[in-house]
Amino acid sequence: MRWKKPVCVLLLTLAGVTALAGIQRLLMPKYMGLVVEGNFTSEYYEETTPHDVLFLGNCEVYENISPIVLWREFGITSYIRGNAQQLIAQSYYLLEDTLRYETPAAVVFNVSAMQQFDQDNESYNRMTLDGMRWSASKWNAIRSTMMEDEHMIEYIFPILRFHSRFAELEPDDLTYFMGSGKVAHNGYYLRADVRPAGDLPVERRRSDYSFDPRAWEYLEKIRVLCEENGITFVLMKAPSLYPAWYDQWEVQIEEYASEHNLLYVNCLEVSDEIGIDFTTDTYDAGLHMNVYGAEKMARYFGPVLLALPGVKDRRGSVSDGIDLDSVWQEKCDFYDQMKASQEEEFAELGYIKQFYIQ
Amino acid sequence: MSLVSYEFLAFFAVAAVLYYIVPKRFQWILLLAVSFLFYAGGGVVYLLYPLITAVSTWFLALRIGKADSAAQAYIQEQKPDKEQKKAYQARIRKRKMRLMMAGILLNFGILAVLKYTNFLLGNLSVLFSPEDGAVRQISWVLPLGISYYTFQTMGYLIDVFRGRYKPERNLFRFMLFVTYFPQMISGPISCFDQLRKELFEEHSFDGTKITFGLWRILWGFFKKLVIADRLASAVAMITVSPDTYDGIYVLIGMLGYTLQLYADFSGCMDIVIGVSQCFGIRLPENFQRPFGAKNLSEFWRRWHMTLTGWFREYIFFPVSTSRFCKTVSRLAGKLGMKKGSKKLPVYIANLLVWLVTGIWHGASWNFILWGLANGIVMMVSQEFTGLYRSFHRRFPKTDGKAYGVFEKVRTGLLFAVLLMFQYYPFGTVFVMLGNLFMTGRPSQLFDGRLAGLGLTAADFIVLAVGLILVLLIGILQETGSVRLKLAEKPLVVRYTAIFLLFVMVLVAGCYGHGYDASQFIYNQF
Known part of the structure; x- marks a missing residue:
């Protein structure tokens, strides 16, 4: 019976580790209610087929362009790796992380992230970084963007960060214990409600x-x-009216683009050409596009992207034995379903329940 | 570096691994190095003060030791007659006394200047220019644990002076005694004679000791993070706003502060003693279930035992047997206070001890009055001893268990009431006590103020469970070490108990983002 004690210790240790993992899973936020953005980073790893175009940036990119329309109307396979207040350093490490899985033909970076280098809200860091798979890129992303009162160990063992949620657990924490549901459309955050742009805060000098x-x-x-x-790097500025995009910033980005021979599209300047109507195409008074604005953006951007080397109409193609049409059909169905359901809710209630703050 | 920070845990883990890797004869050197690192973590300048204390005390103690050796050699070699011997010894004693006083004045001087200058300036300004009141405070770099290491080293110097043991010849060994990192910032205040055996012995890796040490650390974390820090903000809110939190909240604040103080300080001691145990070093206990005491004197023999022991050894006994006290006692006897004259030296020494205890705890009148109030209550209680005895003789049933529980509760409440002097201004203590008895009603718990304390229902449940657990462990401790009892249980029971405690600390502990981890209360002294 000499083996009895070591086996017992091993089993108890395993049981302990499993229980701790379970508790951690239970206490981690599921981001399935009002705030769904915390799921964006991790959803990328569920992708089964590669993408020709990768969008990088903050909310100005994940809310302002629809990859589904890019596919449906142009056959472009794209993915948005964007998060709320995603810092440029995080975009870099997310690109590095993406390259571990695929090499897109083009990367489009939304330049509004140039305005702010340091994080000012820990929640944004958590939403961007917690979903990343562990790699040197994640480690570096955390190290380079962590706030002063954050600790690396709290990223390694998120229970150390979220332990106090034990007092505020919700039914969602049990419902999505085994995994959160899908919330985005290739990184795109769909909103079908409308709130026209009104008076925006005066630009501060x-x-x-x-x-x-x-x-x-x-x-x-x-x-x-x-x-x-061998990736084509493109710069863009999404057509968000606020926060302000100053002329002085525009000049600097233009100079950089021209210096490196990069394509730079400032959608604010071509918003008429895109057809954006700020009374119908925004859900939060001009800060971000709703689905109608994002679709217009995709329609404008489709031909621009198709002109880039390596970006092709992939409809009818097969990738690694997987039929792209069927993969994307599923995505389109999910998109249409969510869009229809939100439209219906908005028409009936004047708001969308999930995003309604009482 | 707080004892409940990630940094400390990492620091301790690395130190422990290195401790058992290095050859055993270098273990104490490693401890000295990590102690310096630990202390210098807050800024190298912080290390300067303990080094001044260590070097000056080491040097003076050596000189005292040399004087003793010289005296012995003189007596052995010269064989002086009785008169010569007496005169020589008196001369040596004088020299030793001068050396000891130099050490005491220097080190208590540093402590007094750093800790009490602003208090003194404040009082002087009120005294001499009451209309201005405000005085420019001096911002000193106050080293952590200065009261602890100063008292510990001065205890050593006095012991060497008294010839209780020979002085340490190795400066670095002595430095380790002064700066040993787990105990330096909040005690327990140790005696060199005991600690040197522990510090300088070679320690082999002992799984049981390490396991017991880790359990003790976990228990300390539980008390600190789950109970003390959960209570901290609510207690602070009640105690700083007597106008808002009156009536029944006076009682809640009183009990809350007492429990917070106990959980905080005894939790800190559990961590310190547990960490030391992992190094194979046994430190003296500082608490012995104080809430099991039946009177205040007993309470203080169980609470912060090493400090009260220090005061007893180095203030109470010397003062109560001093020539001054004897003279006062004789004078009182001549004035007809026959009974009182015998007690007078004890009362003088007692009041002095409590005055110093108050000053030691903080540079404010609150602490001084709190100290004196404790001393006075104990003296009054001493005076009524005869009355108690006749009461118990008349009502023999009062020796039963129920009365014992009553006595324990009464003592705990008395301690809590006296603590009010620490956080309320002197006059307010009586106003608030009156307010509690005149207007305090349980219905006030539902008037919305309780919710304003920032504690959720979950917090109250956690606190209740935590305090019941502390109480149960306290009861279990009465019949011996809980860890020993647990170690005798089957593996599954043992693991489950420790795992559950670990999960409680992990999940219900107040730490990490969103919490401003409170400093240990007794680190500030």
């Missing part, structure tokens, strides 16, 4: 319009990484 040198450093790192991997 700044004493210094230069971007943080560290932001430039990471922009350069993204460009170089794309170059090294």
